[in-house]
Amino acid sequence: MxxxxxxxxxxxxxxxxxxxxxxxxxxxxxxxxxxxxxxxxxxxxxxxxxxxxxxxxxxxxxxxxxxxxxxxxxxxxxxxxxxxxxxxxxxxxxxxxxxxxxxxxxxxxxxxxxxxxxxxxxxxxxxxxxxxxxxxxxxxxxxxxxxxxxxxxxxxxxxxxxxxxxxxxxxxxxxxxxxxxxxxxxxxxxxxxxxxxxxxxxxxxxxxxxxxxxxxxxxxxxxxxxxxxxxxxxxxxxxxxxxxxxxxxxxxxxxxxxxxxxxxxxxxxxxxxxxxxxxxxxxxxxxxxxxxxxxxxxTAWQLLPGVWLEPQPDGTRIHAPHLATPVLLADLVELLPGDRFVLRGRRADLLEIAGKRASLGDLTRKLQALEGVEDAVVLQLAPEPGHTVGRIAALVVAPQREVAELLQELRMLMDPVFLPRPLRKVEALPRNETGKLPRDALLALLGH
Known part of the structure; x- marks a missing residue:
């Protein structure tokens, strides 16, 4: 052997x-x-x-x-x-x-x-x-x-x-x-x-x-x-x-x-x-x-023994006894006393369109909270030729709802520049075995 x-x-x-x-x-x-x-x-x-x-x-x-x-x-x-x-x-x-x-x-x-x-x-x-x-x-x-x-x-x-x-x-x-x-x-x-x-x-x-x-x-x-x-x-x-x-x-x-x-x-x-x-x-x-x-x-997280965080402009550097070298994650955090922290989103999730700001996570939560919505996700597409900012798109599982109705309700909850276009109804989101959503699978459902 x-x-x-x-x-x-x-x-x-x-x-x-x-x-x-x-x-x-x-x-x-x-x-x-x-x-x-x-x-x-x-x-x-x-x-x-x-x-x-x-x-x-x-x-x-x-x-x-x-x-x-x-x-x-x-x-x-x-x-x-x-x-x-x-x-x-x-x-x-x-x-x-x-x-x-x-x-x-x-x-x-x-x-x-x-x-x-x-x-x-x-x-x-x-x-x-x-x-x-x-x-x-x-x-x-x-x-x-x-x-x-x-x-x-x-x-x-x-x-x-x-x-x-x-x-x-x-x-x-x-x-x-x-x-x-x-x-x-x-x-x-x-x-x-x-x-x-x-x-x-x-x-x-x-x-x-x-x-x-x-x-x-x-x-x-x-x-x-x-x-x-x-x-x-x-x-x-x-x-x-x-x-x-x-x-x-x-x-x-x-x-x-x-x-x-x-x-x-x-x-x-x-x-x-x-x-x-x-x-x-x-x-x-x-x-x-x-x-x-x-x-x-x-709402705050407690760090495990020996772990400490180092906020960076583009995320957070994780130092831990089991890591040979620090690891940079895209998560943005606010440090608190007592080896605690709160999450403030991810740099990749932050949106700025026409001088206005939002996060994909917050937009997703707003869509998921609508009546009749069983599951949903909001994402930003890659910029089209001649454009510097990608469009906002969304997939939603809502068998008893119409897309027009959902968009109308979203107008009451978010700035119009962040309304997902397209908002597409699907039978189910392509979640993997741990519930995550691979980006390529989402883009395939959107025809991208």
Whole structure:
């Protein structure tokens, strides 16, 4: 089993997983899986993986994703984590990197033709607890493309160790001394899903539930299969569906949400409906999680230990223990005492037309608040030839409303220069698995 050169040369090594060998790492349909069984399966799968330098990890089952992730790292290869499993997205990721293959657990017809499919019964090999070098590159995560071309973000094993310790410190008060069970609606390939539902059970005393429930009743059933205390890891889109469905959930230690702004009204409604705290975390594929807040009661964000922000004219520079170098995000912030901050929008969202100013986020919220609107987004198009400012456009899901009526109501809420032209009705917005809206998909619906 070849090992990466950087793994062999680095002096600082750390165990692949933490905790006693009999701790329950995961809950599958067949029952709990101990850490010892998991490590044996990692060694077994690693021995069967193809040669290569990179592996696109397309496993859908969360436990099998984790086994494949660790096996790939144990081989000294790098996990490539695309923002979606769409064939074009996967093909784009593969062509960027030499000596790349795919690993999956779905039916072969749903995977690339040369994909390495994990066997139904995972092989096991005995051996010592695997070790990984602190500086070993274990993953490259890709942004969703919601603001343009997806970007690549390398992650070392050491950075994951540090960020997971920070996340544990930021969330552990939700469940106390007991080992929590994590149920997640987000895919493990997304960095938020990776941090909260893969790395936390691997590197902290927590248990993962292997599925990825989507519909409210599926979420309730998944939560019922795991022991308390239960933590639900989700997104605002899924949380809204849960609240509106009226579904009853088992007692929860907490709900964690990210990937999109959480409206305060929704956070409060979820806390009242499910009798638990909703904790929103803030981060990105580039930075991982670096702040938290209880959105139902707070507007300011609390930085995680060791993190500090440096406002810039075009965004904010993030300094954190798990970041080798500071990362510049497009978010504009106002710093507050006590290591807190409030968001003031994004430079790319700010609009200035005919001397008047607005933000795409605020315009979107106004459109979403209209009666009969189920979902909506406002965006700015690229300038047309001969023009210096792009037009404002919008897509809306409002089956019972007419476009003319919506525009008339918007005239009462915003300056006419910001009225979306065109405003186009669609059956659904092209949200990806985490609820984000890739810009190229929006432009396609608008015919651009």
């Amino acid at each position: 070849p090992v990466a050169p950087e793994a062999a040369s680095s002096r600082a090594v750390h165990p692949l997983a933490t905790g006693p060998s009999d701790r329950p790492l995961a809950v599958l349909g067949s029952g709990p899986v101990t850490l010892a069984t998991f490590l044996a399966q990692v060694r077994g799968v690693a021995a069967q993986l193809p040669a290569g330098r990179h592996a696109v990890n397309l496993c859908e089952d969360r436990y099998r994703f984790l086994v494949a992730f660790c096996a790939i790292a144990l081989r000294g290869q790098v996990n490539l984590l695309p923002s979606s499993r769409a064939p074009a997205v996967v093909a784009d990721v593969r062509q960027r990197y030499a000596q790349t293959y795919c690993v999956g657990d779905a039916a072969p017809e749903r995977l690339p033709p040369d994909c390495h499919v994990l066997p139904a019964e995972l092989p096991q090999l005995a051996g010592p607890v695997p070790q990984l070098a602190e500086q070993q590159l274990v993953a490259i995560g890709f942004t969703s493309g919601s603001t343009g071309v997806p970007g690549a973000n390398p992650k070392t094993w050491g950075s994951f160790l540090t960020s997971t310790a920070q996340n544990l410190q930021a969330l552990q008060d939700l469940w106390g001394p007991a080992q929590p069970s994590l149920v997640a609606t987000v895919p493990p390939q997304h960095m938020y899903g990776m941090e909260m539902s893969v790395l936390l059970p691997l590197l902290a005393p927590a248990t993962l539930q292997a599925g990825r429930p989507f519909f409210p009743q599926d979420v309730a059933q998944a939560l019922a299969t795991v022991p308390a205390p239960r933590l639900l890891v989700t997104t605002p889109v899924h949380l809204k569906a849960l609240v509106e469905s009226g579904v009853a959930l088992p007692p929860l230690a907490g709900i964690v949400t990210a990937t999109a702004p959480l409206p305060q009204e929704l956070a409060a409604a979820a806390e009242q409906r499910f009798h638990t705290e909703v904790r929103e975390v803030f981060g990105s594929t580039e930075t991982c999680i670096f702040a938290r807040r209880r959105t139902a009661r707070e």
